[in-house]
Amino acid sequence: MIEGLGGEGQSWFHRLPAGVKLIGLAALATALFLVEHRGALAGAAGLALAALVSTGLGFERIRRALTGPLFVIAAVGAVDWIFLDGRTAATVALRLSALAFLAQAVVATTTTEALSEVFERALGPFDRLGLIDAARASLALTLALRFVPLIVEEATAIREAQAARGLSNHPIAVIVPLVVRTLVRAERIADAIDARGFPPQKNSNSSR
Amino acid sequence: MTTRDLGYVALFAALIVALGIVPAIPLAGGVPITLQSLGVMLAGLILGPKRGALAAIVVIALVGLGLPVLAGGRGGLGVYAGPTAGFLFGWAPAAFVTGFLAMRLDRAETAAAARFAGLFGAGVAGSIALLYVCGIAWLAFVTKLGLSKAFFVSLPFVPGDLVKAAVAALVTIKVRDAFALDRK
Numbered sequence: 001m002i003e004g005l006g007g008e009g010q011s012w013f014h015r016l017p018a019g020v021k022l023i024g025l026a027a028l029a030t031a032l033f034l035v036e037h038r039g040a041l042a043g044a045a046g047l048a049l050a051a052l053v054s055t056g057l058g059f060e061r062i063r064r065a066l067t068g069p070l071f072v073i074a075a076v077g078a079v080d081w082i083f084l085d086g087r088t089a090a091t092v093a094l095r096l097s098a099l100a101f102l103a104q105a106v107v108a109t110t111t112t113e114a115l116s117e118v119f120e121r122a123l124g125p126f127d128r129l130g131l132i133d134a135a136r137a138s139l140a141l142t143l144a145l146r147f148v149p150l151i152v153e154e155a156t157a158i159r160e161a162q163a164a165r166g167l168s169n170h171p172i173a174v175i176v177p178l179v180v181r182t183l184v185r186a187e188r189i190a191d192a193i194d195a196r197g198f199p200p201q202k203n204s205n206s207s208r
Numbered sequence: 209m210t211t212r213d214l215g216y217v218a219l220f221a222a223l224i225v226a227l228g229i230v231p232a233i234p235l236a237g238g239v240p241i242t243l244q245s246l247g248v249m250l251a252g253l254i255l256g257p258k259r260g261a262l263a264a265i266v267v268i269a270l271v272g273l274g275l276p277v278l279a280g281g282r283g284g285l286g287v288y289a290g291p292t293a294g295f296l297f298g299w300a301p302a303a304f305v306t307g308f309l310a311m312r313l314d315r316a317e318t319a320a321a322a323r324f325a326g327l328f329g330a331g332v333a334g335s336i337a338l339l340y341v342c343g344i345a346w347l348a349f350v351t352k353l354g355l356s357k358a359f360f361v362s363l364p365f366v367p368g369d370l371v372k373a374a375v376a377a378l379v380t381i382k383v384r385d386a387f388a389l390d391r392k
């Protein structure tokens with residue numbers, strides 16, 4: 001399920017540091033919401049698409065990545081057209097398309113490790129202030145990702161077991177055991193983490 | 209925050225993601241629902257305000273990391289700035305308020321019907337009313353629709369969410385019978 005993520009590549013976009021790309025994306029996204037000129041927005045969308053193509057991803061991957069977002073943008077444009085007017089619809093659709101292209105270019109050229117490193121560094125100041133524990137925060141993210149496929153597997157197994165008992169597709173009969181097993185599993189994992197002394201405690205009263 | 213709390217938060221975040229991947233369960237009447245927002249309601253109702261909101265925040269962070277964790281394989285920073293971002297970021301306050309109300313409205317000693325009413329009310333107030341306020345405000349801003357029209361466009365999703373709130377309330381009662389866990 002983690003395919004579709006970026007990584008290997010030699011384009012200039014791949015070589016930019018992840019932090020620069022993220023800050024650039026945030027700045028451009030903000031700027032796009034301040035621009036109302038349709039020509040400028042069309043230019044921005046064109047440039048963003050050119051940047052996406054310049055990553056050398058290949059047509060098929062770009063098409064797959066953009067189908068979902070473009071469908072949403074088309075729906076939003078249609079709603080704007082019906083309720084407001086064609087000009088607003090064009091402005092909104094161009095702005096959102098430019099954003100979608102840019103975001104895709106960043107995501108496709110940045111590895112998950114690089115992104116989570118940037119996140120951890122961004123959390124650093126809050127960590128030093130004692131507001132957040134960066135090590136625990138990144139442990140929570142990693143754990144969540146690791147257990148998604150296992151929970152999907154468990155859901156399938158429970159559905160099959162219930163179907164064998166003639167309870168096919170009864171939502172509550174599937175979700176209740178799924179949630180209970182998830183809670184039990186969370187306890188076991190927490191105990192296993194504690195047994196290994198991770199994450200290292202910073203001071204003695206932060207643990208309980 | 210104990211390690212167990214961290215485990216509940218992480219695994220409930222994983223559950224929310226997983227509920228977006230498992231095929232939608234067709235309810236009576238044949239209306240298929242995706243279960244991701246049900247996961248957010250359950251996080252608040254079962255874990256309580258703080259841990260429920262943290263589970264939602266973990267999912268929101270995973271979206272930002274570019275992982276396709278939303279229903280339909282969506283993810284990435286594009287979602288953060290997209291027209292429906294308010295419905296994503298709204299998950300955190302929604303789970304918090306749902307859990308906060310559940311702590312006050314659900315008492316183990318009361319009758320099942322009263323417990324159901326309390327949990328259903330917590331889900332409707334936190335995970336529907338508050339979530340739609342966040343979602344509609346952002347939608348109105350991004351699409352320039354104005355609040356009333358954005359509200360009108362979002363209305364068709366309300367019946368399905370009411371069904372999910374009822375399912376979440378029933379599931380919560382049964383889960384709490386099987387697994388003792390204080391909300392916090």
